[in-house]
Amino acid sequence: MSMTRAELQDAAHKAFDPADLVPDAAKSWGLIAEMGWLMMAVPEELGGLGLGVEAAGVTHMALGRALVPGPAIAQMLVITALTAADGLPERDDLLTQAMGGAVMTASLAGYSVAGGLTCVPDADRASHVLVIEDRRIALMPVDAQTLTARATWDKTRRLFDIAIDASATGFTLAEGDAATALAERLQAQRLFALSGDSLGGADAILRLTIEYLETRRQFDRPLAMFQALKHRVADMKTWLAAAEALFWARGNDPAVTLAEMGALKAHTTTVYRTIAEEAVQLHGGIGLTMEHHCHLFLKRALLNCALGGDADQWEEMAGRQALAQATA
Amino acid sequence: MTDALETLRQDVRRWLAAHAPQGWREYCTSNEAFLDLQRRWFATLAGGGYAVPHWPAEWPGGGRSLAEQKVIYEEFARADTPRLLLSFMSTYHAASTLFEWGSAAQQQRYIPRILEGEIWCQGFSEPNAGSDLASLKTRAERQGDVYIVNGQKLWSTMGQFADKCLLLVRTSNEGAKQAGLTYLLLDLKARGVTARPIHQIHGDEEFAELFLDNVEIPVEDRLGAEGQGWAVAQSTLSSERGLTLLELSARMRGALWRIADLIRAGGRENDPGILRDFGRLATKIDATCAIADQFLANRIAGEERVGDASIVKLSYSRTLREFTLLGLRLGGMDAQYHEPITFGGGMETGNWMADFMNSYAWTIAGGSDEVQRNIIAERLLNMPREPKSWTLAGDAA
Numbered sequence: 121m122s123m124t125r126a127e128l129q130d131a132a133h134k135a136f137d138p139a140d141l142v143p144d145a146a147k148s149w150g151l152i153a154e155m156g157w158l159m160m161a162v163p164e165e166l167g168g169l170g171l172g173v174e175a176a177g178v179t180h181m182a183l184g185r186a187l188v189p190g191p192a193i194a195q196m197l198v199i200t201a202l203t204a205a206d207g208l209p210e211r212d213d214l215l216t217q218a219m220g221g222a223v224m225t226a227s228l229a230g231y232s233v234a235g236g237l238t239c240v241p242d243a244d245r246a247s248h249v250l251v252i253e254d255r256r257i258a259l260m261p262v263d264a265q266t267l268t269a270r271a272t273w274d275k276t277r278r279l280f281d282i283a284i285d286a287s288a289t290g291f292t293l294a295e296g297d298a299a300t301a302l303a304e305r306l307q308a309q310r311l312f313a314l315s316g317d318s319l320g321g322a323d324a325i326l327r328l329t330i331e332y333l334e335t336r337r338q339f340d341r342p343l344a345m346f347q348a349l350k351h352r353v354a355d356m357k358t359w360l361a362a363a364e365a366l367f368w369a370r371g372n373d374p375a376v377t378l379a380e381m382g383a384l385k386a387h388t389t390t391v392y393r394t395i396a397e398e399a400v401q402l403h404g405g406i407g408l409t410m411e412h413h414c415h416l417f418l419k420r421a422l423l424n425c426a427l428g429g430d431a432d433q434w435e436e437m438a439g440r441q442a443l444a445q446a447t448a
Numbered sequence: 449m450t451d452a453l454e455t456l457r458q459d460v461r462r463w464l465a466a467h468a469p470q471g472w473r474e475y476c477t478s479n480e481a482f483l484d485l486q487r488r489w490f491a492t493l494a495g496g497g498y499a500v501p502h503w504p505a506e507w508p509g510g511g512r513s514l515a516e517q518k519v520i521y522e523e524f525a526r527a528d529t530p531r532l533l534l535s536f537m538s539t540y541h542a543a544s545t546l547f548e549w550g551s552a553a554q555q556q557r558y559i560p561r562i563l564e565g566e567i568w569c570q571g572f573s574e575p576n577a578g579s580d581l582a583s584l585k586t587r588a589e590r591q592g593d594v595y596i597v598n599g600q601k602l603w604s605t606m607g608q609f610a611d612k613c614l615l616l617v618r619t620s621n622e623g624a625k626q627a628g629l630t631y632l633l634l635d636l637k638a639r640g641v642t643a644r645p646i647h648q649i650h651g652d653e654e655f656a657e658l659f660l661d662n663v664e665i666p667v668e669d670r671l672g673a674e675g676q677g678w679a680v681a682q683s684t685l686s687s688e689r690g691l692t693l694l695e696l697s698a699r700m701r702g703a704l705w706r707i708a709d710l711i712r713a714g715g716r717e718n719d720p721g722i723l724r725d726f727g728r729l730a731t732k733i734d735a736t737c738a739i740a741d742q743f744l745a746n747r748i749a750g751e752e753r754v755g756d757a758s759i760v761k762l763s764y765s766r767t768l769r770e771f772t773l774l775g776l777r778l779g780g781m782d783a784q785y786h787e788p789i790t791f792g793g794g795m796e797t798g799n800w801m802a803d804f805m806n807s808y809a810w811t812i813a814g815g816s817d818e819v820q821r822n823i824i825a826e827r828l829l830n831m832p833r834e835p836k837s838w839t840l841a842g843d844a845a
């Protein structure tokens with residue numbers, strides 16, 4: 121199955137209208153499953169749609185644009201891991217459930233903590249959680265006793281800590297070198313997804329800010345007429361357009377490295393944060409309230425900066441790689 | 449596809465090993481040496497089929513895909529070949545304007561000569577027409593089948609060395625100021641033309657002032673119709689803002705080793721702060737390359753929007769400034785001691801102070817960053833324009 125980026129975008133916008141911010145969580149999840157987004161990356165012979173990077177990129181951008189709640193990024197990580205678990209007898213069953221929307225989740229943190237998982241979205245609704253260890257990747261049942269809800273400033277996401285019960289049995293999805301390779305793929309996928317979410321959000325809040333500047337009048341003219349503000353908007357548009365171009369270039373580059381994906385995530389989240397930060401400023405007082413939408417974008421942007429490893433970590437790694445490659 | 453590109457890369461590399469000029473940075477410390485090297489190198493490139501990979505396929509040396517062009521530019525940067533500064537305006541500005549607006553006869557007449565080394569410059573700006581280009585005053589009066597031109601042009605890159613000039617003139621004062629402009633092809637050898645070189649901030653004589661005193665230009669050397677000059681000029685400017693940046697951003701990518709060498713020379717390979725700055729710069733350069741690629745792909749597909757090229761240019765100019773500033777910072781005191789510049793050395797020569805100063809060429813020329821921001825805000829994003837009428841305190845009386 122193949123669709124162009126524009127067709128995919130069209131479909132995504134029909135599902136999640138960018139004008140309807142933070143849509144209802146349960147309805148959104150149903151819609152995500154119904155649209156087939158959870159089976160998008162799964163090969164056709166396993167019952168999926170066999171769509172590639174373009175579809176994934178467009179989807180995450182659409183979810184970010186409308187600030188859609190729910191564990192889509194985590195669920196897609198589980199689905200990728202299941203897809204790779206060729207040897208597991210229960211694989212097809214689990215995959216069918218996960219593609220249908222039965223919540224299975226994974227950590228979105230950028231680091232691991234001994235004895236448990238952090239930053240796990242919607243764990244209270246999940247039957248299983250993905251556990252990535254040094255040489256083993258497993259799908260473990262979720263026991264409600266082990267959960268701690270961690271309310272974030274960003275109310276569009278619901279994160280949990282999970283204590284791992286070492287005695288529990290789960291499904292082993294990969295071991296040894298295969299696990300190491302899969303862990304790296306999952307990490308790259310998470311970084312790409314967070315980048316897409318960030319670009320979608322940045323695009324939405326930039327548009328909303330421009331609209332606001334065009335409507336709000338002070339000094340007998342729309343604020344949008346002031347060059348000082350126009351130039352800030354033009355800079356934001358420029359950063360965003362270049363970051364988006366990089367997103368597609370790296371997403372479609374078969375030789376892309378983890379450090380480059382990390383640097384992409386560092387860059388796109390920085391762009392998102394900066395645009396959301398500027399949005400509050402350019403809205404004035406109303407931007408600093410809970411009644412207006414600016415804060416939703418700012419908080420999700422800041423959370424995206426922290427999830428999946430921060431900019432310092434990834435930029436340093438990317439710098440090291442670029443340094444090794446840059447010889448006369 | 450990737451295999452074919454890899455083959456091309458190896459071909460270019462082999463060709464460069466045999467043909468790339470050596471020691472030119474040391475050699476090019478005078479105008480004479482610069483001109484000599486640029487002419488020879490251009491002729492070598494034209495002979496090897498690498499001078500104009502961005503031209504359409506019907507011209508010799510043209511017809512390379514974007515991916516191929518990128519490979520070629522990357523290899524040129526890697527081999528540290530001189531950038532084609534002298535023929536830059538010829539192969540980009542003049543050629544792309546001629547491809548878009550030239551009649552078959554004009555194309556047949558001028559395009560092959562570019563490959564033979566004819567040098568073009570651009571005469572748009574004037575002392576009182578910079579960012580507000582459409583207010584230009586150089587006057588052309590039609591008399592029979594010639595235009596008689598009088599006026600002054602400023603900042604013409606390579607103007608003192610050029611053979612021909614893309615000239616924007618006023619043929620009418622009626623109506624909107626843009627509507628009175630006409631685009632002419634000026635022979636700089638014509639009677640009444642004087643060029644005076646101007647020293648740039650770092651000492652190079654990169655641009656010139658042109659004085660036009662009753663210069664005759666045949667009507668057949670007009671591009672587009674009389675009064676259509678503004679539209680023709682847009683195609684020249686858009687080539688500068690978008691097309692050349694594919695090459696220049698690939699060159700910036702290829703020149704990252706200069707900063708890497710500084711990091712290594714300073715023993716700072718494990719300094720996290722420096723690594724982050726370097727990683728961030730590499731990412732921004734890649735983003736600039738990506739937006740330049742996307743721009744060209746859209747342009748070829750006929751989907752270019754007004755303002756797209758401005759995004760590419762602003763992205764490039766800001767990233768180049770950061771590149772040169774990081775070099776300057778890592779260069780420490782060494783970068784503060786005066787080093788003779790290499791004429792036509794490109795944007796990243798490793799003479800960090802000169803490179804830093806030279807980076808203003810991209811934030812000012814071809815429409816300054818501020819002008820690009822106006823275009824992005826008002827034309828691409830449709831934000832309202834400035835009110836037209838104004839008075840200064842004191843003007844009222």
Ligand SMILES: Cc1cc2nc3c(=O)[nH]c(=O)nc-3n(C[C@H](O)[C@H](O)[C@H](O)COP(=O)(O)OP(=O)(O)OC[C@H]3O[C@@H](n4cnc5c(N)ncnc54)[C@H](O)[C@@H]3O)c2cc1C
Pocket residue numbers: 569570571572573577578579580602603604605606655808809812813814815816817818819822
């Ligand atoms: C290296 C170099 C090479 C050049 N080569 C050529 C060439 O080959 N041919 C040619 O014709 N010209 C050339 N130029 C000229 C160039 O196009 C002009 O310098 C440029 O358009 C700016 O005009 P100006 O210098 O008159 O500055 P001004 O227009 O006077 O601008 C001064 C400052 O005001 C800002 N400004 C102006 N208008 C606005 C506005 N509306 N809103 C906000 N800020 C504004 C500018 O951004 C700038 O910071 C070259 C310039 C340089 C530096």
